[in-house]
Amino acid sequence: MSDIPKRFDCDVLVVGGGINGAGIARDASGRGLRVLLCEQDDLASHTSSASSKLIHGGLRYLEQYQFGLVRKALAEREILLRSAPHITRPLRFVMPYAPAERTRGQRPAWMLRAGLFLYDHLARRDFLPGSSALDLGADPAGAALQPHFTRAFAYSDAWVDDARLVVLAALDARERGATVLTRTRCAGARREDGRWSARLAGPGGERLVHARCLVNAAGPWAARFLGESSALPPERRHGGLRLVKGSHIVLPRLFEHARAYILQQPDGRIVFALPFEGAFTLVGTTDVEFVGELGRNRLAIDPAETAYLIDAVNRCFARRVGPDDVVWSYAGVRPLIGDDGAADASSASGASRDYRLATDSVGAPLLSVFGGKVTTFRKLAEDAVDWIASKLGRPVAGWTAQACLPGGDVYGKAPSARAVLEFDAWLKTRQHQYAWLPPGLLARWAHAYGTRLGAMLAHCRAPADLGEEIVPGLFEVEADYLVRQEWALEAEDILWRRSKLGLHLAPGAALRLDAWLAARRAGQRRGSVAAS
Template sequence: MKDFASSPISYDIVVIGGGINGVGIANDAVGRGLSVFLCEKDDLASHTSSASSKLIHGGLRYLEHKEFRLVREALAEREVLLNKAPHIIRPMRFIMPHQPHLRPAWLIRTGLFLYDHLGKREKLEGSKLINFNVDSSPLKVEITRGFEYSDCAVDDARLVVLNAMQAREKGAKIVTHTRCTSAQHENGEWLVDVENEQGAYQIKAKVLVNAAGPWVAQFIQQDLRLKSPYGIRLIQGSHIVVPKIYEGDKAFIMQNDDQRIVFAIPYLDEYTLIGTTDREYVGDPNHVEITDQEIDYLINVSNDHFKTQLSRADIRWTYSGVRPLCDDESDNPSAVTRDYTLSLSQEKPEDAPLLSVFGGKLTTYRKLAESVMLQLKAFFPEMQVSWTRAALLPGAEHFISADALAQEVVQKVQGVSAVLAIRWVHAYGTRVWQVLKDKTSTDELGQYFGHDLFAQEVDYLVDQEWAINSADILWRRSKLGLKFTPSEIQILDEYLIWLHQQRAQSAA
């Protein structure tokens, strides 16, 4: 049912898409004093932004494709983001086994020299040459030498949620499960139609920002009925998660003979995350799934390098996403530019502008948002200066170290294990106290759903982090989905239905 009775609220900026780019732009804009509305058709980070390799990285491989601008910006962002969100981002050392028949040592050394020096680096250690001890190395005995360098690992979906929370705290209106269905020009503004389960409504925007990721071009063509300035290449990338194939906290970057690289990354203490692939994707970006060829490819690359040999039976989880890359007409999917392109268009001078985001990386979302603001300055001359570089994301306030905070949690809340405390600290940082409120024992945390999940946390995720269903909680706000059984999920879903009814009654 359409409810257009009341006159639409007018915002400076309406953002379409609650992936990292949409929330990053919304957050930057609201912090500069603009009024902002963001709609996401599904859950926050439910598409590309939760399907990444979960790295905040310069992208060593992009040097080969001469993407120096991107690499420089991304390298510098590593430490900026590490300071902004030390609870969800951590430094990680990467080991590259030397494969002389694929890339000569001088080439790797040159690449790593650039990697060490192109971007500002204070906390992250530089690169070095290493020799492997054949007995203790997890790599096959014939791999005797390699290189080591630094990048960072991130909880990608939580990076999105934290940006959305900060935007909301600064006054942005963020709505999930709400799709923008069309928008048209009206008296120098955009009249924007959105719809959700409750019905449809309209809002107005002085500027429309299209951060629809894989849907960026489709949104322009089908929902706005305009011509897209750029084509988009949808390049699928998939990962497999297996019980850990080596000990330790370092990642491996494996070179394959097709010139691609594949990461093996320590994941959630018990697992190794292996990815990614690059394949042209045709189809609905809502439903991307790993293919048999991708599984074989990832297993083969891992088996070529590690002593522990994998088979399909070892796979505990897979996930896939599509990179929404700006079409630069490369023949090879892994060579398509990973840099972003912004398009600002205005059909007539009196029309409100449309800004569309093509491409981009998690790592560069903050810089991308700053570039968007720079382009929009002409329309909002009063806009305040950039602010996100030094601003801490929610949970990073007064955060000193994960271990110290986890210890405090264990001491204050009786019955909390060190493992649970660390999980909470890496998810919520110092906001863990907002999750726990005044509770002093696990007996006070409400219904227990198994695997260290209590109602106290579920309620917080529903009330503060836009969680609606069990998938939001188990696969994006956390990765507890790796542990939950179907019957446990059903119990959680039943509780969520009850909780939403309670919240609706108290709001009425």
């Protein structure tokens, strides 16, 4: 926090560095508002890095008659693919179908066809293929499944690196003038003289921030923030959140192709099995009501959740797995709006994935974000900033639908379908440009950084210029870039959020990286002392 004064004035203070907070900071900065975003931990360190990594309309939400949500999410799916083709990709899903007597909880074939027809046509679809039927006896997707699955339906959605999406939104916000502070908690906020007066506590001590508008984007902590930090009386606190825990497991690769599976379960739920990090399969998610104290430590999957996901795999795939096959797991708490009236709203899986923006204009404006999903973050941010801008006398139109995220401008500054459909061709040109780099390393960097790859490698002409290989696959040039440009401070930030290198490394790698980061900080301090 040393880069901002003890007293700081801004138009908008955003509390929360998940996808919604980062998206709002980005949109507001692009409309000329002076923005400060604070996050108590690392960016995307909680819910926003614990998703299923999907950009999707939500096929199952059609059963709950949430047509508006599905339509909105499907439209956003194509916008996000175009704007960030490096960290997203189209993904084809296979839904196996068996005779009814062999599979409990399966929807009738007519219902699946009708649902997929709606899914294909609820929103404009420019380049993703529509749904189709598959003969699993002839299609390679059938080889990994149990033999009683003879037919399937296929449809299109997309995948996203969720944690990097948050970082890129925050990076875009900073490049448009926002101040982004990680490891910085909003310790309290109150209305005072027509504006918000907030205390921020972080590594550099406490700072006082005056803001014309306060945005509560604290995710699962949103309701608590209103009660503990914003000094609002109870009658003006907007709650209604349901905290739902979702967990995932990562297994050794269950299938060789690049498609994903959507598996119907006897309880009516669905489970995804996604290709992940080349050598693995990601399986999830659970939906369990979260009960207990919401702390800042990382949540863990429960044995019952692991068993549920293992059973889902063994019910459908030919290869049997057990708990000992799980190479990694993660869990997050999703803040869902609970009073939507949707079908089956009493269950965790039936709670709406839509969002609600609760506003309070009695004094300085306050906007609180409840609910939402990764897919709709851009639209949520646009709606939020429309309200904020009008309240602050800055009625500037939204802009993010026509803008690339950092690194996404692979075929020009404007988002384009070409960037999605021809990303591999762009990568091939990078392989010619950086022929001295190992192809696997270059491919990872191209997907992580897109056109920002050139900035990271600006002074590199040969392998020796990459610096020390701190841990396998991570060179000094990348680690230094992530510290300087992307707020990385600890090994976990780099190995599990800015990348997924942690999956591929032996125990002890994080300790070596933390030692390197500590030495880098010590060298910077010595340099600062010498300069003074």
